[in-house]
Amino acid sequence: MVMLLQFTILLYQQNNFIMKESGLILIMLVGSLLLCTNAWTQDSSAGDNVSLEISSFSLIETNSAPVSLSLTTSTAGAIVASTSNSDLFIKISSILPNGTNREITARVSSGSVPTGTNLTLVSAPCTTINSDGDLGTPAATPITLSAIDQDLVTGIGTCYTGTAYNDGYQMTFTWGPDNPATNYGLIESDTYNLIVVFTITAHDGN
């Protein structure tokens, strides 16, 4: 009985040792797993190229408002009065390289201004409601329209004016006698049709 008891105690002690050893192994195993887990936290990545392109371009259009001017007076003895119209708006969109500019120019492409008169044109600064960017600066004084392009707006960069009917650069045409002291006798009654062409130039880096 004593021997049996001693054997039982010995077995228990061995089991206890085995349990302790198992615990140690378990700790080592968990530790290894944690180490492995840290390795698994590495991120995986994949890449792709995206090409972005903005080409230089410019677009110009008017609101196609009819412009009609008449020279007349209602006072006997008076010279015919100059007449103006500001219905026309010019809309543009422009993208251009850094450090370059565009201009809006105007000329008469068809017909001619009647003798004894002149037709001038001046641009207002661009409307601001629907526009953004470098919209340039209008020439300070009206140009006298001719068959040769003259600058109306200079220093235009990347911009857009808006597309509404009254968005853009408001143009004011003024028609009147030209040096009436000497040329008034050249004015004749008639109806004259002219075509005025607006151009937005290539950027001055070209």
Next chain:
Amino acid sequence: MKKSGLILIILVGSLLLTTNAWTQEWIAGDNVTLEVFSFALIETNHAPISLTLTTSTAGEIVAPSSNSDLFVKISSISSWSMTRRITAQISNGLVPNGTILTLQSAPSTTTNSGGNLGSPVATPIILSGNDQILVNQIGTCYTGTGINDGYQMTFTWAPDVSTNYSLIETITTSVTIVFTLSSQWWY
């Protein structure tokens, strides 16, 4: 003798009981270890992405340009304590001045996929040099390997309305976008 006889009976009985024990079947055991490692794989379909800003109407701002050709494919085995997420950042190149490049993921395609494919974030991210989350809560899953399998990515390039439009210049450039599948632990 009577006492000795009793002991003998007990001893014989014990032996018989032991014999009964020996009649039990012998069983041999062996451990079978099954192991699935946690892993994550990610790849794109390498679709070329080309975006152009322009307009065809005078007075109009350049129109945003979008491209949805790129698909991101993943395979993921995760554990109970972990989910994964897909992030994106610009690793090379810059988005041109005056513009923004946004990116949004659609939910994974379902034709060839399975598992917990996660949820794309609701609003597009504005790409920058820092990782931002595109898809969250990805578990164990696969997306399929076809060219149009996985998460369809929509790139949108547009003028940055918070800055002056004049910052936009004629340019041709390239940016590299890196997609990362990373782990989120819950403990």
